Amino acid sequence: MNPAEQYILQQKEPWRDFLLQLKVLVEKQVPEADLLFKYGIPFYYLKGRPFCYLLANKKYVDLGIVRGNRLTNNLDNLEKGKRQTVRSLRYKDPDDFDLEVLQTVLDEAAGLY
Numbered sequence: 001m002n003p004a005e006q007y008i009l010q011q012k013e014p015w016r017d018f019l020l021q022l023k024v025l026v027e028k029q030v031p032e033a034d035l036l037f038k039y040g041i042p043f044y045y046l047k048g049r050p051f052c053y054l055l056a057n058k059k060y061v062d063l064g065i066v067r068g069n070r071l072t073n074n075l076d077n078l079e080k081g082k083r084q085t086v087r088s089l090r091y092k093d094p095d096d097f098d099l100e101v102l103q104t105v106l107d108e109a110a111g112l113y
Contacts, residue, residue, distance in 0.1 A: 003037035004035050004037040004042035005035075005042075007040075007041060007056075008020060008023060008054070008056075014094050015094075017094075018061055018091065018094040018097070019061060021094075021097075022061070022063055023035070023042070023054065025103075026044060026052065026054075026106065029103055029110075030044070030106055033045065034046075038050070041053050041054060047113050049113065051065075051066055051109065051113065052064055052106070052109065053066075060090050060092045061090070061091045062079070062088040063088060063089045064087070065078070065105065065109045066085065066086055067085060067112045068086050068087025068109070069084065069085045069087060071109060072108070073105070073108055074101050074104055077089060077098075077101050077105070078105070089101065089102060089105060
């Protein structure tokens with residue numbers, strides 16, 4: 001088992017199952033993305049460059065998009081915070097998950113590479 005998968009399995013519920021679900025969905029939607037363990041979190045690389053990451057917090061899970069500032073769709077679903085380029089889909093409750101939004105964001109983000 002690689003460190004990225006260990007990170008996911010070490011998380012507490014409900015985030016563990018939710019992160020596993022996100023992992024499967026990212027790998028299905030962008031099969032050419034490689035899962036690595038960078039910066040202390042699971043990080044997907046696409047064509048050798050950082051693409052997106054999974055981050056668990058006590059209060060939420062982020063699916064961060066590295067080139068998120070270039071996205072044009074679903075802007076109301078993306079968190080900017082104080083970040084210049086990264087945008088993220090932030091889930092404070094696994095029930096807030098919207099598959100269509102995730103698929104659209106991942107497709108658009110993958111098209112930037």
